[in-house]
Each structure stands twice: as structure tokens, then as C-alpha cells.
Amino acid sequence: xxxxxxxxxxxxxxxxxxxxxxxxxxxxxxxxxxxxxxxxxxxxxxxxxxxxxxxxxxxxxxxxxxxxxxxxxxxxxxxxxxxxxxxxxxxxxxxxxxxxxxxxxxxxxxxxxxxxxxxxxxxxxxxxxxxxxxxxxxxxxxxxxxxxxxxxxxxxxxxxxxxxxxxxxxxxxxxxxxxxxxxxxxxxxxxxxxxxxxxxxxxxxxxxxxxxxxxxxxxxxxxxxxxxxxxxxxxxxxxxxxxxxxxxxxxxxxxxxxxxxxxxxxxxxxxxxxxxxxxxxxxxxxxxxxxxxxxxxxxxxxxxxxxxxxxxxxxxxxxxxxxxxxxxxxxxxxxxxxxxxxxxxxxxxxxxxxxxxxxxxxxxxxxxxxxxxxxxxxxxxxxxxxxxxxxxxxxxxxxxxxxxxxxxxxxxxxxxxxxxxxxxxxxxxxxxxxxxxxxxxxxxxxxxxxxxxxxxxxxxxxxxxxxxxxxxxxxxxxxxxxxxxxxxxxxxxxxxxxxxxxxxxxxxxxxxxxxxxxxxxxxxxxxxxxxxxxxxxxxxxxxxxxxxxxxxxxxxxxxxxxxxxxxxxxxxxxxxxxxxxxxxxxxxxxxxxxxxxxxxxxxxxxxxxxxxxxxxxxxxxxxxxxxxxxxxxxxxxxxxxxxxxxxxxxxxxxxxxxxxxxxxxxxxxxx
Amino acid sequence: xxxxxxxxxxxxxxxxxxxxxxxxxxxxxxxxxxxxxxxxxxxxxxxxxxxxxxxxxxxxxxxxxxxxxxxxxxxxxxxxxxxxxxxxxxxxxxxxxxxxxxxxxxxxxxxxxxxxxxxxxxxxxxxxxxxxxxxxxxxxxxxxxxxxxxxxxxxxxxxxxxxxxxxxxxxxxxxxxxxxxxx
Numbered sequence: 001x002x003x004x005x006x007x008x009x010x011x012x013x014x015x016x017x018x019x020x021x022x023x024x025x026x027x028x029x030x031x032x033x034x035x036x037x038x039x040x041x042x043x044x045x046x047x048x049x050x051x052x053x054x055x056x057x058x059x060x061x062x063x064x065x066x067x068x069x070x071x072x073x074x075x076x077x078x079x080x081x082x083x084x085x086x087x088x089x090x091x092x093x094x095x096x097x098x099x100x101x102x103x104x105x106x107x108x109x110x111x112x113x114x115x116x117x118x119x120x121x122x123x124x125x126x127x128x129x130x131x132x133x134x135x136x137x138x139x140x141x142x143x144x145x146x147x148x149x150x151x152x153x154x155x156x157x158x159x160x161x162x163x164x165x166x167x168x169x170x171x172x173x174x175x176x177x178x179x180x181x182x183x184x185x186x187x188x189x190x191x192x193x194x195x196x197x198x199x200x201x202x203x204x205x206x207x208x209x210x211x212x213x214x215x216x217x218x219x220x221x222x223x224x225x226x227x228x229x230x231x232x233x234x235x236x237x238x239x240x241x242x243x244x245x246x247x248x249x250x251x252x253x254x255x256x257x258x259x260x261x262x263x264x265x266x267x268x269x270x271x272x273x274x275x276x277x278x279x280x281x282x283x284x285x286x287x288x289x290x291x292x293x294x295x296x297x298x299x300x301x302x303x304x305x306x307x308x309x310x311x312x313x314x315x316x317x318x319x320x321x322x323x324x325x326x327x328x329x330x331x332x333x334x335x336x337x338x339x340x341x342x343x344x345x346x347x348x349x350x351x352x353x354x355x356x357x358x359x360x361x362x363x364x365x366x367x368x369x370x371x372x373x374x375x376x377x378x379x380x381x382x383x384x385x386x387x388x389x390x391x392x393x394x395x396x397x398x399x400x401x402x403x404x405x406x407x408x409x410x411x412x413x414x415x416x417x418x419x420x421x422x423x424x425x426x427x428x429x430x431x432x433x434x435x436x437x438x439x440x441x442x443x444x445x446x447x448x449x450x451x452x453x454x455x456x457x458x459x460x461x462x463x464x465x466x467x468x469x470x471x472x473x474x475x476x477x478x479x480x481x482x483x484x485x486x487x488x489x490x491x492x493x494x495x496x497x498x499x500x501x502x503x504x505x506x507x508x509x510x511x512x513x514x515x516x517x518x519x520x521x522x523x524x525x526x527x528x529x530x531x532x533x534x535x536x537x538x539x540x541x542x543x544x545x546x547x548x549x550x551x552x553x554x555x556x557x558x559x560x561x562x563x564x565x566x567x568x569x570x571x572x573x574x575x576x577x578x579x580x581x582x583x584x585x586x587x588x589x590x591x592x593x594x595x596x597x598x599x600x601x602x603x604x605x606x607x608x609x610x611x612x613x614x615x616x617x618x619x620x621x622x623x624x625x626x627x628x629x630x631x632x633x634x635x636x637x638x639x640x641x642x643x644x645x646x647x648x649x650x651x652x653x654x655x656x657x658x659x660x661x662x663x664x665x666x667x668x669x670x671x
Numbered sequence: 672x673x674x675x676x677x678x679x680x681x682x683x684x685x686x687x688x689x690x691x692x693x694x695x696x697x698x699x700x701x702x703x704x705x706x707x708x709x710x711x712x713x714x715x716x717x718x719x720x721x722x723x724x725x726x727x728x729x730x731x732x733x734x735x736x737x738x739x740x741x742x743x744x745x746x747x748x749x750x751x752x753x754x755x756x757x758x759x760x761x762x763x764x765x766x767x768x769x770x771x772x773x774x775x776x777x778x779x780x781x782x783x784x785x786x787x788x789x790x791x792x793x794x795x796x797x798x799x800x801x802x803x804x805x806x807x808x809x810x811x812x813x814x815x816x817x818x819x820x821x822x823x824x825x826x827x828x829x830x831x832x833x834x835x836x837x838x839x840x841x842x843x844x845x846x847x848x849x850x851x852x853x854x
Contacts, residue, residue: 129805153802163804179812187808283814295817305815354819595730595777600798607803650778657726658764 009259013359016063016257024056027411030404043383050380057373058415065246065419068253072426090127090210092190094270096160099177101135101170103197105144106578108132111200113152114570116159118203121566125160128206131185132162133177135170139639142166143587150600165608168644174266175282175298182277189273196267199226202321202567209270209319220276220311221303223262223269224319225251228326229560229568232548233489235333235541237556238450239326244558245437245447246423251317260312261359266299268322272311276302279309285349290342290475297343300367301350304360321565329490329542330457331498334464341371341468374465381527420447436559446556456537459530463502489542492535499534506531588639589631592649592656602646614641614648622648626655715746716763723767730775745770 028051096115100108112130119125132149136142149164165181172179178194186192191213193206205224213219225247228240255262264271280302285292295301303313327333347364350356356364424447427433428440437443510528513521521528530537540546550556560568591597605611614622618641625634634642642648724742732738749767761769772778 131804150798153798165804183810183812184807185805186812187810188805277810277812279815281812281814283817285818287818292818301817308815349818353817355816593729595772595775599777603798603800604803607800609807650772653777654765654768654772657768658722658762 006259009257012067013257016060016067019063020056020060023059023415024052027055027408028052030408047380047383050376050383054373054376054380055412055415057369058412061250062415062418064253064257065250065422066253067256068249068251069419069422069426071252071256072249076426076430087207088211088214090124090207090214092127092210092214093188094128094191094193094206094210095181095185095189095273096128096130096206097133097178097181097192097194098130098197098199099133099135099174099194100145100197101174102138102141103136105141105148106575108145108197109148109152110571110574110578111198112162113574114567115201115203115206116157116162117570118567119206120157120159120203122203122207124207125158127210128160129189130160130162131181132164133181134164134166135173135177136166137170137636137640139636139643140587142640142643143591146601146604147587147597150597164604166604166610168610168612168640172282172294173296173298175295175302179281182273186273186277191270192273192276193270194267196324198325199268200229200323200567200571201268202565205319205321209316212316213270213272216312218310218312219314220272220306220309221262221264221269221313223264223313223315224322225315225317226265226268226322226324227560229323229558231325231328232544232551233328233542234547234550234556235330236326236328237547237550238453238541240558241446241556242420242423242450242454244560245427245450246419248317249422249426250419251315255315255317258315258359260314261307261357262303262313262315263360263363264299264303264306264313266297268324275306275309275311279311280305285346287349288475290472291346291349295343296346297340297367300344300347300360300363303363304350304356307357307360308355321567323565323568328544330460330538331490331494331542334461334498337371337461337464338468341465342472344368344371345469345472371465371469374462375469378462378466381524417451420451423447433559436557436562438554438557438562442554442557449555453541455526456530456533457541459506459527460499460502460534460537462527463505463531489544489546490539492539495535495538495542499538502531502534506534586632588634589656592631592653595653598649598653601643602649605644605646610644611646612641612644614645618642619648622652623655626652626659631656631659715743715750719746719749719764719767722764723771726768726771727775730771730777732775741771741774742767745774 028048031051032048098108098112112132116125116130119128132145134142134145136145145166146164149162152162167177167180170176178192181192191210193201193209195201201224209222209224212222227247228236228243231237231240282295282298282301284294287293306313327336344364344367348368351361351364351368424443427437427443434440434443437446506528509524510521510532513524513528551561591601618638622634622638622642625631625638642652720742723745724738727738727741732741745767746763748770749763752766753761753763769778
């Protein structure tokens with residue numbers, strides 16, 4: 001960032017914050033006379049305070065979108081990578097990290113191979129190595145990963161090398177997984193690019209990220225904005241549509257405002273390995289869980305530590321070709337939010353900690369408020385009718401303060417909806433983008449549909465987030481067991497289990513509001529509707545069939561669907577041509593019978609220092625089970641112990657052969 | 672394959688012991704023909720012979736004569752071992768398979784003897800250590816201090832400060848609104 005930009009950005013940050021607070025204050029002063037007549041009650045005070053906080057919060061993000069909109073209008077072109085003239089070849093070595101934890105191996109390896117091929121096309125594959133960093137605790141998945149990796153290793157395709165490392169104990173979760181890489185192999189690589197299991201990044205983009213890091217030695221983390229892509233349900237399509245429509249505007253505004261004080265989102269970013277290893281080692285937060293202990297959302301904290309060390313952290317909105325997949329069903333979406341909520345709640349501790357840069361405090365604060373705002377909205381919506389109570393009986397709707405309330409409501413809705421309008425204006429103003437979105441009519445219809453869907457989903461997500469905030473504070477976790485998804489999406493049974501509480505709450509709320517006052521029911525209608533119909537709505541939006549119908553109609557379409565990026569085409573090709581099932585229940589038996597696989601597995605253990613002797617009780621249990629031909633009934637813990645012990649593996653390899661006399665053994669070998 | 676060690680381990684009176692020699696060609700694996708002095712194998716259990724033959728075949732040996740000879744040799748030797756040095760944990764079948772595995776290079780005699788073999792890499796493999804991961808170069812990753820509360824927001828001071836400030840603001844704001852209220 002040129003030095004001359006700095007004062008402008010500082011001014012803009014303070015200006016935006018001040019403007020947001022002014023909007024909040026303005027809204028509060030408008031509503032104060034309407035709410036407080038003679039003496040302020042507790043409900044009045046709570047309603048007014050919440051109104052101030054929530055209006056300021058909404059205004060802040062509106063301000064970011066206004067800045068982004070202005071920047072996009074001023075310089076609408078995102079520079080396509082292939083048109084860049086200055087393309088020096090990299091002179092550094094980069095590791096691309098794929099941390100996996102019991103993921104679907106078919107998806108992981110399809111993505112991995114697509115990225116290798118895409119990188120191979122650039123002719124610079126030898127500057128990159130892939131690391132599959134497995135923390136899988138399911139032994140069958142561990143073996144499935146290993147099986148596919150061996151297949152890749154055998155193919156001499158001239159593409160980037162793929163290394164495989166499995167950790168027996170997933171200490172520190174994903175952050176610990178990356179830290180383990182840094183401690184053991186980080187010294188050999190200038191940069192690392194951590195991905196998610198569902199990430200896809202174009203080879204050209206990987207190269208460009210490296211070039212930017214090489215050009216700016218002060219750059220510690222360069223984050224790309226990943227576009228959700230590739231899933232088929234209505235929810236995923238809706239997410240990818242709104243991200244494509246409004247995402248560039250918001251991220252442009254956010255990137256400009258944050259400058260070198262940007263944030264890191266944990267994946268699809270390039271990191272200076274030496275700086276990260278030296279300055280970003282995570283320690284535990286003082287105190288007990290949920291707000292203390294092991295850091296769950298590591299990315300924000302790592303960005304803060306990188307800034308503290310004096311390195312820049314930037315969001316590269318000009319780089320395209322970075323993709324991720326969004327959750328398919330609403331419960332999956334909510335569960336992902338629950339993980340993030342737990343992590344972001346921990347950050348409250350860091351907002352007031354020493355040696356954290358002000359902008360990183362802001363990131364922690366916004367991350368926390370993204371979830372805490374839900375219970376605040378809920379509280380406001382419940383308390384505000386009490387605060388307004390009696391207004392009609394005193395003066396009726398002739399009272400000007402009633403109309404000021406309606407005007408305020410309209411104002412807040414405008415703040416919420418205008419960013420969508422900005423996105424729509426930008427898309428309509430660009431012929432290529434307009435065609436990509438399916439034309440003017442489809443674009444407008446899709447925007448309207450997405451808006452309706454968002455309004456209906458908002459109370460459901462508000463209820464989820466409120467639940468997550470309170471359970472997190474209690475140190476608990478909400479679990480939805482037996483999520484047996486059908487191919488179509490979510491079953492009625494699972495939807496009932498997940499949403500029944502919301503449905504009952506919606507019905508009870510509607511009944512109570514109607515009894516008190518039909519006007520109150522009208523006020524609460526946007527919440528009540530979403531809650532009451534949460535079960536059918538969840539099934540509807542989680543449905544792949546409905547997603548396909550919308551796709552055929554060209555609704556919720558994005559330009560990347562008509563002009564499919566190369567990496568997506570490659571990924572889909574590998575997904576279609578993947579012959580090995582992702583979860584084979586016989587994989588452990590196959591492994592035990594295959595001496596070459598066992599040999600390669602032992603080599604892996606020894607190379608990664610993963611050997612551990614199984615204890616006597618485990619060996620006895622395994623022997624007992626194998627003697628009764630119950631190899632498939634071995635517990636995951638026993639399998640894991642066996643998989644880490646080379647001597648035991650050899651012993652049970654022969655035992656497996658001697659117990660499988662009926663020719664099964666040879667057929668296993670052939671498979 | 673440590674035959675010297677193998678012979679030392681077994682009693683000298685074991686007759687007809689003939690090690691099988693593994694020959695790994697470019698495209699195939701074969702075992703040297705085993706000349707079994709006792710051509711008649713009627714005394715050997717058919718199921719065990721069949722199992723060992725399956726195992727040898729599954730490990731890449733294709734010549735039927737070699738497979739039969741290897742199976743005969745291993746089963747006979749296993750029987751002799753079981754007779755002279757009975758091992759409660761191993762059946763003839765398993766011992767015969769282990770012997771076949773040893774001759775094929777699947778496993779070392781050290782491993783079969785149950786001794787720790789962590790330093791040696793597996794002998795029957797496709798991958799090398801360097802295929803799995805690059806050589807490890809340990810780098811320290813020091814844990815950074817986190818969560819040190821700023822002195823002005825120590826737990827015992829900040830609630831007092833926040834409530835005090837809120838009270839002050841409200842005491843200033845509320846009277847003004849009361850004055851401006853139409854009531």
C-alpha cells in the first residue's frame with residue numbers, strides 16, 4: 001500500500017465508524033419519544049439500547065458496501081489472470097496443504113488431482129508440492145486416503161509431487177495439523193497455501209499468489225475471497241448466487257478499508273512460512289472452556305499475530321479462481337455455524353487483550369457480533385412490543401411518533417437491502433455479467449427469490465445462533481444425531497429432529513402475539529412465518545431436485561455456470577471417473593491381506609515417525625476377533641492401534657490369510 | 672532373508688530343509704525350483720497347501736510348478752517346526768504362510784521372531800521413504816502469548832467502569848428527553 005493511502009484509509013475507518021454510530025444515535029433519538037412517554041421503564045431502556053447497537057451494526061456493513069460499490073463503479077474490472085503481461089516465473093518453493101479430517105476421499109482426491117493438472121498446465125509444477133495432511137480418526141478413511149494416494153504416486157504424470165502424512169492424534173485440530181507441518185517440513189518451503197478439503201484453486205491463481213508474495217517481502221498472508229461453488233441444493237445455489245452478486249462489492253469495500261490490516265479465513269490463502277512458524281504459534285487461552293483453553297477459530301488469531309509481528313495481511317479481491325463448496329443442507333449449514341460461533345465467542349477474550357492491533361480487535365469484535373447479534377435481535381423483537389405497548393391506545397395511528405417508527409423500520413430495511421441492490425446494479429450494468437446471470441429477467445427474478453428466501457431463513461438462523469451462543473456459554477454443544485441424508489437432500493424425520501423446537505416456538509409465539517394484540521402479530525410476522533414453516537422450508541432448500549429444477553430454469557445462475565472454470569470442469573471429470581467408492585467397509589480386510597499395501601503403509605509410518613506399539617490387550621482383542629473371522633467388527637480404536645504397529649501388522653497379515661480359507665483372500669488381493 | 676539365522680533357530684535334525692530363493696525379475700517374481708526330496712506330498716494337509724499356494728500366487732508368482740513346490744516346501748517345514756518347537760500362538764497354516772512370506776520378502780525374520788524392527792523399513796513395498804514426505808527438518812514454533820488482559824480492562828475494574836459510564840450517560844440524556852416530551 002503506498003504511504004499516501006494510509007491517512008485516507010485511517011480517515012475512512014474513523015469516518016465509517018463515526019457515521020455508523022451517528023445513524024444508531026439518530027435512530028435512537030427518533031424512537032425515544034415514541035417509546036418513553038413519562039418515565040423510562042426497563043423494557044424501554046433495553047429496547048433503546050438494543051436499537052442503538054443493532055442499527056449501528058447494520059449501518060456499519062451498509063457503509064462497507066457503499067465503499068465497495070463506489071470502488072467497483074470507479075474501477076469495475078477485475079483483472080483476469082491470463083491477461084497479465086508481467087509474469088515472472090517463481091523462484092521460490094511453495095507447499096500446498098490439504099488438511100483432511102475424515103473427509104470424503106473421492107471429493108478430496110478429485111479436487112487434488114484437478115489442482116495438480118491445473119498447475120501442470122502452467123508449466124511451473126515443480127515449484128509446488130502438495131501435502132495431504134490427514135488427521136482422520138476413522139481407520140477405514142485413513143486406509144482409503146492411503147490407497148488413493150498410492151495410486152497417485154504410481155502414476156508418473158510429471159505433475160507436482162503429493163506427499164501424505166497421517167497423525168495418530170489430532171492435537172490442536174486443524175491449527176495443530178498446520179503447525180505440525182511447519183515444525184517438520186516448513187523450513188523447506190518459502191510459502192504455504194492451506195486449503196480446505198473442499199477448496200479448489202486455479203493453477204494460474206496459485207502462481208499469481210506466489211508472485212505477489214515474492215514481490216512484497218512484507219506480505220505475511222494474502223487471502224483470496226473464495227466463491228462458493230459446485231453444490232446442487234437450492235440452499236447452495238442461493239448461497240453461491242448471493243456471494244457472486246454481492247460478494248465482490250462487500251469484499252472490495254472491506255479490503256480497501258482494512259488495507260494491510262486484513263484478516264485470514266483459514267484457507268485459500270498464501271502464507272509466508274518462516275514468519276508464520278516464528279510468530280504464529282498458538283498458545284491456549286487462559287481459563288477454562290468455552291471461552292478459554294484451546295483456540296477453536298485459529299485463523300483470526302493467526303492474522304492478529306502476523307500483524308503483531310509487523311507483516312501485512314491483505315485480502316486480494318482482484319484475484320479470481322478461488323473456490324470452495326458450501327454446505328448442501330440447512331442442518332449442515334447450521335452445524336458449520338456452530339463451530340464458527342464457538343470459536344468466535346472465544347475471541348471476546350482477545351478483543352481486550354494486550355498487544356493486539358486495533359483492526360484485529362475490530363475483526364474479533366465483528367466475528368463475535370456476527371453471532372451475538374442474533375440473540376440481541378431476538379431480544380429486541382420481543383422487548384420492543386412491550387416498549388411500544390399502549391401507544392395505540394393512547395394516540396392511535398394519528399400519532400406522528402407511530403409514523404416515525406414506521407419510517408425507522410423502513411430505514412433499517414433499506415440499510416439491509418441496499419447492498420443487494422448495489423450488486424444488482426453492477427451486474428445489470430455489465431453485459432457479460434448480465435448474460436452470465438441468465439439475462440435481466442432471470443437475474444431480477446433470482447434476486448427477488450433469494451431475498452424472500454433470506455427473509456424466511458433469517459429467523460431460523462437467528463434461532464440457531466441464539467441457541468449456539470447460549471449453549472457455547474454453558475460449555476455445551478448441540479448435536480443432531482442420525483443425519484441420514486437422502487440423495488434428494490434432507491429427510492422429513494431429520495428435519496423434524498432439527499427444527500421441531502423452532503416450529504413449536506413459532507406457533508407459541510404467534511398464538512401469544514395474537515392473544516395480546518393482532519398488531520403485535522403483524523410486527524412479529526416475519527419471524528413467526530419462518531419459524532412455523534421451518535421444517536418444510538428446510539427440506540425444500542436442502543433439496544437437490546429443487547436445485548436442479550431452478551438450474552434448468554436458469555434461476556440462481558451465476559456466470560461461472562455458463563462459462564465453467566477449468567478447475568471446476570477438471571474436478572467434475574475426476575469425480576465422475578472415480579472408480580473407488582469413498583467408503584468401502586472391507587477396506588481394512590483388503591489392507592490386511594495385501595502385503596505390498598502393508599509394506600507401503602509401514603514405510604509411511606516410518607517416514608513420518610508415526611510408529612507406535614499396540615498394547616497387549618489390543619492385540620489379544622484383535623486376535624480373538626480374527627480367530628472368529630470378525631475382522632470387520634474390530635473397533636476403530638483397535639484398528640488404529642494395529643495400523644500404527646508394523647510388527648503387529650505383519651503378524652496379523654498372516655493370521656488374516658490363515659483365517660480366510662475360502663478363497664476370499666485372493667479375491668481381496670485382486671480388488 | 673537370513674538363512675543362517677533361520678538354520679540356527681531350528682534344530683539340526685530337521686530333515687529336508689531347503690530354503691526357497693526369491694528371484695525378482697523386471698516384470699515378474701519367481702521362486703527357484705524347490706527340489707523336494709519327498710515328492711509325495713500326500714501327508715501334507717491339502718487345505719494348508721492350497722492356502723499357501725494361494726498366498727504365493729497372490730504375491731505375483733505365476734508358474735504352477737514354482738507355486739506347488741513353494742507350498743510343499745513351506746508347509747513341510749512348518750510341520751517340522753511345529754513338531755519340534757511347538758508354539759501355542761501359531762498354527763501350521765500360519766507358520767507356513769510366514770515362511771512363504773519370509774521367502775517372498777514380505778517380512779523379515781527379525782519381525783517374524785517378534786523383535787522390534789522399527790529401524791528397518793518394510794522390505795516388500797513400492798514406495799520409498801522419500802516418496803512419503805521430504806526429510807524432516809525440525810523448526811521450533813514458539814507459542815505466542817495470548818489473552819493477556821489489558822491493564823485497563825482487568826476483570827475487577829471493567830464492569831464497574833462500564834456501568835459507571837452508562838449511568839453517567841443516561842443521567843445526562845434522560846432529563847433532556849423528558850423535557851422534550853410532549854407529555
